Amino acid sequence: MPNDIERTRTYTWVDPIALAHEVMAVPGDEIDTFFTSEDHIPPIAKTLDFVVTNMHGGEARAELTPGEIHYNPIGVVHGGIACTLIDTVTGCAIQSLLPAGMAYTTLSTNTNFLRPMTKDTGQVVATGKVVKPGRKVMLASAEIRDSNGKLLATGESTCLVLPIDPRSVSYT
Numbered sequence: 445m446p447n448d449i450e451r452t453r454t455y456t457w458v459d460p461i462a463l464a465h466e467v468m469a470v471p472g473d474e475i476d477t478f479f480t481s482e483d484h485i486p487p488i489a490k491t492l493d494f495v496v497t498n499m500h501g502g503e504a505r506a507e508l509t510p511g512e513i514h515y516n517p518i519g520v521v522h523g524g525i526a527c528t529l530i531d532t533v534t535g536c537a538i539q540s541l542l543p544a545g546m547a548y549t550t551l552s553t554n555t556n557f558l559r560p561m562t563k564d565t566g567q568v569v570a571t572g573k574v575v576k577p578g579r580k581v582m583l584a585s586a587e588i589r590d591s592n593g594k595l596l597a598t599g600e601s602t603c604l605v606l607p608i609d610p611r612s613v614s615y616t
Contacts, residue, residue, distance in 0.1 A: 499539070512563055527599070572601075585599070
């Protein structure tokens with residue numbers, strides 16, 4: 445591959461297990477301020493270059509400006525980016541309602557792709573909202589819109605709620 449078409453990207457991230465230990469100790473009603481610190485940005489957000497800008501009261505918001513790093517081989521943003529944003533904002537919405545020591549894991553995520561994203565789309569905003577709270581299972585819905593308000597994708601996630609001992613989270 446010729447050098448004139450190659451790109452390079454460098455970034456850093458925080459230890460995800462150390463971050464998990466901290467997150468599990470924060471009650472959902474305080475989690476929004478927790479993620480405003482550069483030291484608390486999850487590695488997936490660094491890798492895909494998005495930011496969670498709100499996470500409170502059963503709702504969450506994330507922003508991303510699509511770029512070449514998000515492209516698939518057919519020249520548009522890979523659908524997995526939209527799915528990841530939907531999984532992120534639905535999970536964050538759910539986490540915002542949980543007490544310290546409780547966490548969630550995604551059981552299923554459904555994404556409906558309505559319009560393609562490209563590097564020319566500009567900033568997109570994903571919003572998520574809990575639609576069915578519960579002690580064991582929660583359901584949240586999401587949508588992704590461009591800066592003109594056009595709907596690009598919708599989705600929902602079903603998540604299992606479970607107690608987590610932060611000391612049990614490890615790489616092994």
